């Protein structure tokens with residue numbers, strides 16, 4: 001078995017500002033480069049991302065999935081295909097919004113029809129499309145920041161509305177705190193930020209908060225919907241794996257269809273293997289995640305790397321390594337089952353590792369399991385005009401595919 005000769009542990013690298021500070025979301029957690037500053041920030045929002053809020057949102061997720069399934073089934077009856085990749089994006093964006101604010105953005109109501117495209121999605125497509133130009137021509141960041149409002153409105157039609165919506169929610173929160181109202185249930189992102197800033201006496205900066213929120217929405221929406229789109233594509237192209245999964249889901253229908261219990265769903269062995277294989281094979285973060293070696297330097301694999309060096313490792317080096325995963329480009333959920341499978345766990349790195357590991361992992365896992373369980377229990381679907389060429393990965397820091405996954409719903413088994 002392949003081993004990395006690791007000699008460096010517990011070294012807290014800075015993220016490379018030469019990349020992260022040029023992503024156009026300077027106020028976000030993702031772009032905090034200093035480990036101590038990051039630790040402080042994470043201690044403010046950490047409670048939002050623990051297992052409990054993700055668990056509590058499982059029934060909301062099930063409701064969104066069933067509404068989406070009904071809508072896609074309706075389109076199927078009308079002979080229309082569904083762009084399931086957009087459906088996933090809108091469900092996940094609404095879920096991230098529930099997690100942060102205890103209310104949805106409402107994307108789910110406007111997403112299923114192939115002819116309609118939400119202005120927020122369009123804005124995000126345009127935003128991620130210029131990731132690398134921003135990086136290679138940093139002056140572009142300054143130019144974009146100087147655009148007058150009407151140009152921003154034109155180029156990114158969904159973002160200004162969203163910013164106004166969030167500013168309204170922030171103002172409501174501040175007013176409630178001013179009035180001394182106690183928060184019912186768990187605190188929202190704005191509650192936590194208002195509390196934290198009041199403790200330090202720093203002002204709340206809506207522009208900075210907007211960058212941060214946008215990053216949660218984009219990171220969550222793009223990564224999770226992307227893995228789910230690959231899952232749909234892989235399963236619909238692999239009848240044997242699909243049949244095994246559906247048999248397991250049928251046996252589990254008391255806790256998928258009758259009384260949704262995501263903890264039991266997340267214990268299903270074949271579904272677990274499917275989720276792991278989709279996370280591995282979709283290479284959700286295909287490009288570099290650069291860090292800067294601390295001043296002391298580090299020793300890695302017998303080499304001394306001097307302080308200040310930019311280093312990086314890309315996930316596909318591990319995820320597609322043929323000594324770890326034989327036939328690395330093939331969709332084989334079975335590799336995660338059986339006696340040898342536990343030795344693979346350490347190579348499951350889709351969410352990264354260490355302090356800068358994905359903060360949204362608990363929510364992401366719940367959404368991955370719930371989506372595959374509900375859609376593949378409920379809907380008989382086939383791919384529609386979606387080929388391997390559509391699934392070519394484009395690295396725009398956020399994961400993008402050349403085309404989108406479209407399906408035709410043949411039957412809604414729960415409505416038969």
Ligand code: HEM
Pocket residue numbers: 029030031096215216217219220221223224227284285289350351352355356357358359360361363364
């Ligand atoms: C299958 C789904 C997902 C995958 C594979 C994934 C993967 C990753 C990876 C690899 C990183 C590390 C990036 C780096 O080192 O710069 C990361 C960071 C991050 N992810 Fe995710 N992610 C997923 C879902 C989500 C969700 C649902 C959210 C929001 C709720 C989210 C929010 C974030 C944020 C805010 C960061 C930055 C964390 C920090 O710097 O401390 N992700 N994600």
